[in-house]
Amino acid sequence: GENVEQHPSTLSVQEGDSAVIKCTYSDSASNYFPWYKQELGKRPQLIIDIRSNVGEKKDQRIAVTLNKTAKHFSLHITETQPEDSAVYFCAARSGGSYIPTFGRGTSLIVHP
């Protein structure tokens, strides 16, 4: 089955800095890669996603890049704000089984 590794587990930045979270996956058949933000005690919410036919996608301060050859994808947050503090999860979904596999999460702390 799919195996998703996520790094780092904790990321601490100053307000205004950029943050990068990286994930690798094992199943070359995976074709959908969503990123979720989960605030303490709340449900995960989709913030951006990318499909395997695209190399990069951007939405305001958030961008995701995908390298299919290397089987890794990354989340980039620019001009971080304290409200960006949360746990971020990457996930990979196989095109064959549609089963989503999540990474272990990155706790992002943005210091004012």
Next chain:
Amino acid sequence: EAGVAQSPRYKIIEKRQSVAFWCNPISGHATLYWYQQILGQGPKLLIQFQNNGVVDDSQLPKDRFSAERLKGVDSTLKIQPAKLEDSAVYLCASSLDGGGQEQFFGPGTRLTVL
């Protein structure tokens, strides 16, 4: 638009007791997922339904966990008997279909097994 509903929000039981969770997905969503999220980890898929059929339940501990979605809408997840290691948040999610559509998560049920 109403979101995914779950109940109860919190449940505390003793080991070896039984517990059931309920989920009502977003109207019209064919695919329903149950996840287990242990503190400090990402959600782990337990079972995925497409309408009232099971797509995958390979990670469901079938000796103690069961789930059903009889009419293709609401779903229940049951644990019988519960173990200490079942303490987690149980998240229900739904999507229009399973083919790469966005999943919408419910608020979760926090289970504590003493």
